[in-house]
Amino acid sequence: MIRIAIQAKGRLNEQSTELLSEAGILIEESKRKLLTKANNFPVEILYLRDDDIPQAVAMGVADAGIVGLNEVEEKKYPVEVIHSLGFGRCRLSLAIPKGENYDSIYWFEGKRVATSYPNILERYFKQNHIFAEIHTIAGSVEIAPSVGMADAIFDIVSSGGTLVKNGLVEVEKIMNSEAVLIAGKNITPEKQVILDQLLFRFDAIERSRGMKYLLMNLPCDAVEKAAKILPGVKSPTILPLQQEGWCSMHVVVSENELWGKIESLKSIGAEDILVLALEKMIL
């Protein structure tokens, strides 16, 4: 049995639960308590505030956790980041009031900067030999300059809309963040086996993201050309049609290249093209 800590409420909660459920770990919503056991996989889910997840994992209260890399970097607890999960993407940036004359990070020398991420900021300023006053506040960081609490802020940015609304301009990006799977450093071999199974499932889910399953009919003598256009994972599947001289080709394709490939396939005689969703890809 392994215990995984996820955010109880907030931006990462829904996608964390969704990822676990795509990996076949079913947690009954109705039974949702602080700690819930999955009914079909040796996993317990512990619901915490995101700030507390790195510490819980470092202390062994949970064996693994899903949390933003920003929290991991801020807390610096001894945990292993074992997998990036591709959601909860954002960046941590320095922002200053609009209209300021900004030419380099030396603008920050001697300034007061409000943030909820004092450790990341302190490390950054130290590396760049800047002496600034860091004011740690828990929330609503973006209003600090307009109420005179600070000259600038260091905060999470995703679209940048909040900054604009508060008359701020992003001037330096310090780090990118996304949700990551973390694990304790001293996980037992038995727990490692379960964690590896989970990682295997996450991989399959990730691999199938943005992939489509393509079926089409084409003259058999165009199959070779088609296979060059779409080589598939190993090679495309080719089945004969009842109609003489015609084949059916099945292949996996990335959504980004879908339309371009379809045009090339049509030009060599492909017809009756079906594009299907691909749920999991296990290699």
Ligand code: ATP
């Ligand atoms: P908690 O109550 O669990 O402490 P919180 O208010 O600290 O929650 P949320 O706002 O739910 O945290 O954000 C959780 C994580 O989501 C952030 O730490 C960050 O990794 C990620 N995130 C992605 N985009 C954004 C965004 N636009 N604003 C804030 N966080 C974001």
Ligand code: MG
């Ligand atoms: Mg938090």
